[in-house]
Amino acid sequence: MSRRLTPRRLLTGTGLTIMTTLLVVACLFPFYWMFVTSIKPEPEIFTKTPHLWTANPTFERYGALFEGDFLQQLVNSLIISTATVALTLLLAVVAAYALARLHIRGKTVLLVVLLSLQMLPEIVLIIPLYRFAIDAGLINTLIGVIVANLTMTVAFTIWLVRGYLVGIPIEIEEAAWVDGASRFTALWRIVLPLAWPGIAAAAVQGFISAWNELLIAVTFLREEELKTLPVALQSFFNEYFVDWGGVMAASTLFSIPILVFFGLVQRRLAQGFGGAVKG
Known part of the structure; x- marks a missing residue:
């Protein structure tokens, strides 16, 4: 019989790892998005559907x-x-x-x-x-x-x-x-x-x-x-x-x-x- 999932157990082991990972991703994502936007060609910056990466990166701005x-x-x-x-x-x-x-x-x-x-x-x-x-x-x-x-x-x-x-x-x-x-x-x-x-x-x-x-x-x-x-x-x-x-x-x-x-x-x-x- 599986153990009952309690808040304490949720905050330990796998649950704590998942929450820590989500927190790190949430903190780092703005920096990632800032960098990706900096290497996107101009038309891709203003697309209605944002893309997490670009197929045509450019470093001309740097x-x-x-x-x-x-x-x-x-x-x-x-x-x-x-x-x-x-x-x-x-x-x-x-x-x-x-x-x-x-x-x-x-x-x-x-x-x-x-x-x-x-x-x-x-x-x-x-x-x-x-x-x-x-x-x-x-x-x-x-x-x-x-x-x-x-x-x-x-x-x-x-x-x-x-x-x-x-x-x-x-x-x-x-x-x-x-x-x-x-x-x-x-x-x-x-x-x-x-x-x-x-x-x-x-x-x-x-x-x-x-x-x-x-x-x-x-x-x-x-x-x-x-x-x-x-x-x-x-x-x-x-x-x-x-x-x-x-x-x-x-x-x-x-x-x-x-x-x-x-x-x-x-x-x-x-x-x-x-x-x-x-x-």
Whole structure:
């Protein structure tokens, strides 16, 4: 007599494998469809019945991208995103540690202010940021975009990293202090490795935010050689026609650095759970 199928048994064995497979397919299918559309001839993109593959693939759109300014725009986006993540983590980790460990007057109010900053839409801040960039001589520079991006990423990162630091027992640091370690040494060699999951998550969020940034880049950058990839994507849209094949080709290449960055950070995230304890 066969066993009764219960929800618990459904979630184990074959049932769990099937659901996991369906979830993976659902997550990966948009990337697959984006790539397939990028290599389809123009008539096949607009057919009433979509096809999962094309009998006449063409890579001309990718060639056209590399013949233009795509590589320069890629470099600009990488510089902005990498610098934004590095500066965000540098500022936010120090601030998060202070808010998690030190007795600061008005700390609760400061945390509420930081949280409130995340509720402001970017369009509200763009005019003050633009005026600041003009006064500082940062218009039409990558540094200006990086500084403006920090206003969007630092506050959230402080909140995120502080949450991980609060969860790390203070007794671990106190034991290091007893052994003669300074506060900075304890932070660098003990606390930060334990907080790697939070730092890695903050790095991913900051990189994606800077990589996808459009409004600041459009407002601050005027010269063609300084444009970023999100700005370049707008060139495929005009008043009467949208080059969907070009959009999909550019978007496919646009997604690769994000996936690579996440893969690199994911390894550090996994190491964070045990690296410091083993040391």
